[in-house]
Amino acid sequence: MNEERGTRRRARQGWRLTTPAVSQRLTLALTLALTLLSAPRLTSAQDTTFREGVRIGLRYDPGLRPGVIVLPIAGPAGDSAVAILQRDLDYGDRVTMITGDGIRAASAAIGAGGTGSGTAGTPNYKLIASLGAAAVVRATITGSALHVALHDISARRIVQVHDFVLAGAPLSAEWRLEVHAASDEIERWITGTRGIAATRVLFVRDGQVWLTDSDGSGARPVSDRGLSLSPAWHPGGRQIAYSAFGDRGTQIVVRDLASGSARWLSATPGGLNVTPVFSPDGNTLVYAHGEDEGTDLVATPALESGAGRRITVGRGSDNVSPSFSPDGRRLAYTSGRSGHPEIYITDVDGTNADLLTPYAFGDQYYRSNPDWSPDGRVIAFQSQLNGVFQVMTINLRDRGIRQLTSEGRNEDPSWAPDGRHLVFTSTRTGTKQLFVLDVESGRSRQLTTGRAARLAAWSPDLARTLH
């Protein structure tokens, strides 16, 4: 107990690794290789191509990531919980998972106790350190709780103990989200930054809006049949908005995920109504409305009916795909006012509209679908290179552009709440599928399989929607 209190501060400051010996580095490299080989859904695709001086992807440096071991959990759902914790921590790209023999060795070294409650023999931390582990997660499932103790191997003691509520039936969608939420907190204990496992991704498949967990499990449709496009999350994580086709045009639909009840927006009853997005405070919905004279961005109350207020004055041009800055004061969007699509930024009242992406006379570039990063510093978008879309980011400070993809056609990027991972559509395996890219390491993984998937939207942290 007093151990727990004494080291909370340390955990927040970030993990202090002891100087790794050469053998430790080797072990890390080996375990990394094992992790990469054994991790499901992991593609070998790393974007490491270079073109026109743009560096695509970064080298994956395991030395910077603390090694983590998740010990086996007893009980019927134990194996599933371990698999989820391991995968989540691996997908977070901030730690190196140690698996296989390392787990057996660490299991023996920790001994029967190590749960942070009761008395047990002192674990053999020296042995665990020799496995390359900086942290060991010792968890048990007791009743409706996941009891987790985190061992700091260099400090040779337990630094965190917490009971995570498991209210859902084992292996149900709710139960999985609860285990994901535990993963995210464990990741925060170890790295100082909360994980993104307790999130979901909306996307479009066969004209319906679908939902999938961040690890690709539990994919299911959440909208009615018929053509629906461009799903977006309310910041509270309980409602979504999307555009749905009817006989007379398209309408914005706001749907409650838990009850399934849907409301059709009435601010602009006719014409084209597409690409909705909620403001960060959740009170306003901005979308693109088009009739006879081009398509402009319109703002309307998000969760009640109200009149629409026009934001852009496109004078007959196309203005779509808005994305809010994290402070809610500005919008990035796609506009064709210069003759072809480019990314613009405007204040939410429509003033100070400015071209963001560089435009050279005579070029045939096509840039669209901006998504503002959660830290506010960069905007992800898609740009045509030789007629093929690639995902890029533009830095708002110096307007430096970084190309993130090169294999196949890649489009519609959406940021994870950590501002480090992007989900986007890629044709690299033949059909359109969703992929997740860690923009810091360049590591990518396939999120969806099966029938084509596109137009992804990454949720906010959904742990707050639990309990």
Add this chain to the structure above:
Amino acid sequence: MSTQRLVLPAVLLSTLVLAGCPKKPAPPPPAPAAPAVNQDSINRERARRDSIDAAERARRDSIAAAERVAADAAARRERMAKMMADARNLIMAPVYFEFDRAELSDAARAALDAKLPLLNANPNLRIRAAGNTDSRGSDEYNLALGQRRAAAVKRYLAQHGIDAARIDLISFGEERPAVPGESEDAWAKCRRADFEIVAGGESLVLPNQ
């Protein structure tokens, strides 16, 4: 030859019809043979047969006439149906666009001009122009581009005297390709405005030619 062939079955048919009709009283049996044949009765019998023959001829003629009328009507209906179908096809003929453009080409204007007489002759005809794009651009931006294409069509028709309220707009972006595939040819066929008849298409009035 051919008339004979036609007539014979007609006679047969009418006889069968007559014989087969249960409500009709059977023809009266021949008069009992009188010992002395009376010229009057022979004349009466001849007159009776003549009148039956005349009625039969009239029947045959009227059936043939009715058949001729029916055949003419069918042919007229067929001609009308074809003209209606042609008229509908003319209304629904797509208009094509250049990549990432919504301006009407000369060919597009000509295709719209061809629709004007029909639209003028049928003031109750209401149509929907649907804007479509090829699959190369952004899914979302293409929805706006499709809307602009449909709007360009509506504006042109309105400028040429068609009440704008008779033209609905919709955009499908790249969601409904005319032909599948990723080739210049396929893309060109996808960049279009389609037309649908929303109301008043049941009985089109053809313009005077």
